[in-house]
Amino acid sequence: MQQIPEEPTPAAPEDAPLTFEARIGPLLVERCSACHAEDGLQGLNLTTYEGVIQGGLNGPAVIPGDPEGSLLVQKQTGPQAHFGQLNLEELGWVIQWIRAGAPDQ
Helix, strand or coil: CCCCCCCCCCCCCCCCCCHHHHHHHHHHHHHHHHCCCCCCCCHHHCCHHHHHHHHHEEECCCCCCCCCCCHHHHHHHHCCCCCCCHHHHHHHHHHHHCCCCCCCC
């Protein structure tokens, strides 16, 4: 069984634009695609922008402009650690991205 790394290697450069294409997509592919790619768990594909916005069986993973209402943030900030847990900096990027309207490019 794999272990969650304490200090994951950054999936995208910190100075990349805060868009799905440049920073958030590569991050989600790196951290989440083992379980949430095409035909992923709960019908959720986090490897494409469309998949993130469409979501899975529990609804959209991201609601642009609403990080608190976005299941991705709820899962990452819940009481139980998630296998693909983002570190605090990465989670901050995701929250900022969602607040900015979750731009694709």
